Amino acid sequence: xxxxxxxxDLRKSYGEVEAVRGISFxxxxxxxxxxxxxxxxxxxxTVEICEGFRERxxxxxxxxxxxxxKGERSLKSRMxxxxxxxxxxxxxxxxxTIELYQQAYxxxxxLDEVIELVGLQEKRxxxxxxxxxxxxxxxDVGVALAGDPELLFLDEPTxxxxxxxxxxxxxxxxxxxxxxxxxxxxxxxxxxxxxxxxDVAIIARxxxxxxxxxxxxxxxxxxxxxxxxxxxxxxxxxxxxxxSIATATEGGVQIATEDPTRALHxxxxxxxxxxxxxxxxxxxxxxxxxxxxxxxxGEAGAEQA
Ligand code: ATP
Numbered sequence: 001x002x003x004x005x006x007x008x009d010l011r012k013s014y015g016e017v018e019a020v021r022g023i024s025f026x027x028x029x030x031x032x033x034x035x036x037x038x039x040x041x042x043x044x045x046t047v048e049i050c051e052g053f054r055e056r057x058x059x060x061x062x063x064x065x066x067x068x069x070k071g072e073r074s075l076k077s078r079m080x081x082x083x084x085x086x087x088x089x090x091x092x093x094x095x096x097t098i099e100l101y102q103q104a105y106x107x108x109x110x111l112d113e114v115i116e117l118v119g120l121q122e123k124r125x126x127x128x129x130x131x132x133x134x135x136x137x138x139x140d141v142g143v144a145l146a147g148d149p150e151l152l153f154l155d156e157p158t159x160x161x162x163x164x165x166x167x168x169x170x171x172x173x174x175x176x177x178x179x180x181x182x183x184x185x186x187x188x189x190x191x192x193x194x195x196x197x198x199d200v201a202i203i204a205r206x207x208x209x210x211x212x213x214x215x216x217x218x219x220x221x222x223x224x225x226x227x228x229x230x231x232x233x234x235x236x237x238x239x240x241x242x243x244s245i246a247t248a249t250e251g252g253v254q255i256a257t258e259d260p261t262r263a264l265h266x267x268x269x270x271x272x273x274x275x276x277x278x279x280x281x282x283x284x285x286x287x288x289x290x291x292x293x294x295x296x297x298g299e300a301g302a303e304q305a
Contacts, residue, residue, distance in 0.1 A: 001028040003062075004151055004182040005050060010059035012045050019045045021206035022059070027199070029150075032173065032183045034197035036190070038296055042206040043186040044084065047153050050184065051081050064151060077105055079151040080144030084159070086136055088143065090129035094120050097128060098142050105147030117179075118142040118172050134165035141172055152176060154185040158192060170195055190289040204296040218291035225260040226286075227267065229253055230279040239270050252280065 005027040012020040020042040027033040035043045048054040049061060052068035052075070061068060066075040088097050095111060102108035115124055118138040123131060131139065137157065144152055157173070158166045166189075173196055176183060187193055193200045194214045202210040202217070210218045230252035231238075238246060238253075242263065246255050257263040260283060271278050286294075 001030070003027065004029045004064055005033075005184060006060070006062040007046070007050070008060040010046065010049065010061060011057045012042070012049060012054070013057050019206055020049075020056075023201075023203065023206070023208045025201050025208065025211065027182060027184055029182050030177070030180050031198040032177050032185065032196050034193040034200045035184070035186045035203055036188065036193045036200055036292065037186075037203035038188060041203045043203055044155055046203070047155055047184060047186055051079070051153055052076070077147055078149055079153065080147065080149035082137075082140045082144045082152070082154045082157060084155045086140050088128050088136070088139060091127060093125050093127055094131070094139055094142070095124050097139060098146050101143045101146035107148055108146055109148035114142050114145050117145060117175055119168060132165075134161050134168070137161070137169065138172060141169075145176075149181070151182045151184070154183060156186055156188070158187070158189065166192070190287070190292055194288050202292060202295055210291070210295050214288055217288060218286075218295055220286055220288065220291055223286045223291075224256040224258050226282075226284050227255040227257065227260060227263055228280070228282040228284070229267070232277060232279065235271075235276045236274065239266055241266055242270075 003026040007026070008024045009022045010020055010024070011018070011022055023042075023046065035046060037043050045054060049056045050063050050068055052071050055069060064075060064078055066072055068075065092100065094115065098111055098114050102111065115121055118141050120135065120138055120142065123135055128136065128139065141154070141157070154173070158169045161169060170192070173183060173185070185196070197214055200212065200214055200217055201208045212218070215221055228249070228251070237243065242255060245257060245263075246253050255263055264283065267278070270276075
């Protein structure tokens, strides 16, 4: 698969602050790539360098085969950008807003298609000032789609959304992927990356600290399974094979194992034989959130000093 974006050893400093410290990654054509990281990690800086809005301090960046720093018009017309803050005119209607942006592009996407893609058919003739926050964000995506770009940059597309609006926005992003668009999105929501992304890079303090698919990131696929449970009073001692790997926790007992089938069999076999009722039995694998918190040192939401 050809690469839509290639970044090699990218660096960016704002005076003394080293916001991006030598990151490298590729985004393949047609994939959804998520840059996941806490506030101040360097996500927006990286994305805005790709968009040509900020200058890099060092490194190589290629977007659709061009250097975005050159600000070529031909590149701009092939990409769509949704920034964190919106700048659409509150007095225009949804349709008028998209039409306004369509005029700037050589081959705009049809108005009806854009409105349908972002799910604003019922709000077509509503003024922007009367839309909800989630609807305005959808319109932002509509504006980014006006020129029918190959590549879309979505900077925290669902921050501040209620759960239903987030699901709606995810559907919009899935529709875009189905059309073959390449999407680079930033987010601090684990479930967003999990649900949408083909590839994820976790960025913290200006560096990529993990890279992979949502399923394999940080060794999730090979990490130990955790079995948790509570034993009633007088249940007696666990069998030796489990006793050696069990640890006492506040809520009961925990076993971390790479062979959960055997551990569960031994546990439930022992319990059935003794007529012991195991309470609150739970079998879990590390979630993307567990991996994220471990990798970023639990600094989700913390500003970089
Ligand atoms: P968020 O999730 O909060 O949007 P982010 O991961 O996108 O964060 P950036 O906005 O790229 O992070 O910021 C990275 C670091 O660079 C932060 O320490 C920030 O304060 C600093 N920074 C960003 N823009 C500027 C600027 N224009 N001038 C000076 N420092 C900046």
